[in-house]
Amino acid sequence: MTTGIVVLNFGEPATPDRAAVVDYLERIFLANADLEDAEDPAARARQLAERRAPGLIEEYEAIGGSPLNEQAVAQADALQARLRDAGYDATTYVGMQYTEPFVGDAVDAALADGVDRLIGLPVYPLCGPSTTVIALEELREALEDTESDVPLQEVSGWHRHPDYARLRADAIRDFAGERGVDLAAPDTALVFSAHGTPTHYLEAGSRYDVYVEEYCSVQASLLGVSAYEVGYQNHENRDIPWTEPEVEDLVPELDAERVVVEPVSFLHEQSETLSELDVELCEAAEAAGLDFHRVPIPHDDDRIAEVLADLVEPFLADFDPGYYQLRQCQCRDEPGTMCLNAPRRS
Numbered sequence: 042m043t044t045g046i047v048v049l050n051f052g053e054p055a056t057p058d059r060a061a062v063v064d065y066l067e068r069i070f071l072a073n074a075d076l077e078d079a080e081d082p083a084a085r086a087r088q089l090a091e092r093r094a095p096g097l098i099e100e101y102e103a104i105g106g107s108p109l110n111e112q113a114v115a116q117a118d119a120l121q122a123r124l125r126d127a128g129y130d131a132t133t134y135v136g137m138q139y140t141e142p143f144v145g146d147a148v149d150a151a152l153a154d155g156v157d158r159l160i161g162l163p164v165y166p167l168c169g170p171s172t173t174v175i176a177l178e179e180l181r182e183a184l185e186d187t188e189s190d191v192p193l194q195e196v197s198g199w200h201r202h203p204d205y206a207r208l209r210a211d212a213i214r215d216f217a218g219e220r221g222v223d224l225a226a227p228d229t230a231l232v233f234s235a236h237g238t239p240t241h242y243l244e245a246g247s248r249y250d251v252y253v254e255e256y257c258s259v260q261a262s263l264l265g266v267s268a269y270e271v272g273y274q275n276h277e278n279r280d281i282p283w284t285e286p287e288v289e290d291l292v293p294e295l296d297a298e299r300v301v302v303e304p305v306s307f308l309h310e311q312s313e314t315l316s317e318l319d320v321e322l323c324e325a326a327e328a329a330g331l332d333f334h335r336v337p338i339p340h341d342d343d344r345i346a347e348v349l350a351d352l353v354e355p356f357l358a359d360f361d362p363g364y365y366q367l368r369q370c371q372c373r374d375e376p377g378t379m380c381l382n383a384p385r386r387s
Contacts, residue, residue, distance in 0.1 A: 042158065044131045044357055045151030046124075048117040048349075049144065049163040049176040052137030053109040053311050057101035059094060061140075066090035066097065068139045073171055076239055076279055089278050100316035109311040110140065112340045116164065116308070119346035127350070129357045132156070138176055145183040152189055159184065160353050161195040164308050166205060167235070167256060168198030168372050168382060169249045170242040177373055194356045197370040197380040200256045205348045210263035212339040213303050220334050222301060224266050230297035230331075231266055233257040234318060236306035237275035237284045248372065250284060252382065256305060270295070274317055292326050299332035309340050 054061045070086035079085035101107060117133040124131040132154060136147030151159060161180040165172040177195050184193055199205065213231075217224050224231055235253045243250055253271065261269045272288030292300055302322065304314050318335050326333040339345070355362040362368075367379040 042130065043154075043156045044129065044158050044160060045154065045156035046120070046131055046133045046160045046162055046353055047136045047144070047147045047151065047180055048113070048120065048133050049136050049161060049165075049180060050113045050138070050309075051109070051165075051172065051311075052113075052140030053107040054101065054140060055108075055110055056106045057098045059098060062098050062101070063090050063094045065139050066093050070278070072138070072175060073239075076241055076281055093278055097312065100312050100320075103320065104312065104315040107311050107315075109309045110135075110137065112309040113137075113164065116340065116345055116349070119343070120349045123346040123350045124353070124357065127354075129354075131353075131357060136176075136180065138172075138179060144176065144179045145186070148180065148183040148187060152187060152191065156191060158356075159191055159193045160356050161193060162349060162353060163197065164349070165306075166198075166200040166308065167249060167252045167306055168200075168370075168380065169236075169238055170245075170247045170372070171238065173197050174373050177375070177378065181375070195370075195373070195375065195378040196352045196367070197373050197378055198252065198382040199348070199352055199380065200252055201366075201381040202348050202351065204344055204351070206256075206259055206263060208339060208342050208344045208348075209303075209305075210260055212342070213260070213264060213301070213336050216334070216336045217301060220301075222299060222334060224264055224301065228298040230292075230295045230300045231261070231264070231269040232288065232292060232295075232300055232302045233260065233269060233271045233305045234288045234302050234322075235271065235273050235284075235304075236313065237273035237287070239279075240282045240284065243284070248382070253305065260303070260305070274313055289322055289325050292322060292331070293329035295329075295331065297331065299334065300326055301334045301336065303336045304338060307338055308345070310338050314338060 067090040070089045074082035121133040134147040136144035163173045163176045272291040273284040275283035323333045362379045368383040370378040370380040
């Protein structure tokens with residue numbers, strides 16, 4: 042049986058082209074239109090996009106464009122190679138939420154190749170409503186629009202995979218060693234920086250903040266660090282409350298000589314890491330007299346492909362996903378959407 046695996050991702054413009062940036066932002070704002078009660082959501086999304094674009098274009102110019110898409114394709118290719126080496130007839134297709142190739146493009150390509158089934162795999166370790174959940178919804182809608190009878194299976198949150206936890210802890214430990222930083226020293230502050238989310242989603246039932254807190258706690262334990270901080274990178278384009286504390290408010294107030302920042306929500310380098318952290322947060326930290334160290338994303342770690350392969354293997358080999366501790370997702374109310382976050386039912 043031929044399986045198509047749609048590797049779902051956010052996407053980001055590779056160059057600071059204004060038209061591409063505005064279109065990208067407009068799609069994001071329209072997808073999250075329920076955060077406001079706008080009379081014309083499409084017009085409001087365009088307005089927000091036009092307002093945000095100049096700043097984002099400056100960020101892309103400063104970092105030389107975003108490497109997210111290139112790194113996402115490399116991860117998908119590595120997953121495909123890993124699965125084929127294991128004897129599975131599987132092909133990966135990259136589907137981006139907000140830049141080409143879009144989720145619908147990935148579905149069309151897979152169906153054109155004659156796949157017998159599809160698996161949706163969001164490359165978002167921490168399950169969130171505007172990333173994992175929306176991406177899977179878009180995938181199902183795109184498939185339904187084709188009127189194809191190809192079955193679709195879905196994987197959602199997976200930050201609890203033990204090998205993933207280990208590889209990220211290894212990346213932090215190795216980086217600190219290279220920089221000569223003792224993570225357990227009293228004058229060193231370890232800060233986990235997570236992508237923020239509007240509190241609207243948390244009030245509606247999202248457990249994203251819970252996932253962030255438990256993941257950071259495990260990372261600290263693996264590193265042997267007892268004290269750490271969690272901050273959020275918020276995008277306050279709308280006048281609505283977001284997760285707190287903001288990392289840019291948190292870091293300058295630290296009682297330390299140096300800060301090590303780990304971007305926990307990301308599996309690729311992108312504007313949120315290369316600009317928001319490496320430039321903006323670094324400037325804030327250094328202005329407060331702190332030595333600033335940001336852990337690189339281990340996007341090319343070979344173990345990532347192994348983790349992703351584990352997540353889809355039960356569907357490829359046709360055995361109970363529960364054997365790999367995958368259970369019915371509670372963040373996405375769609376029968377058959379499996380994750381590692383849901384509690385075991387008695």
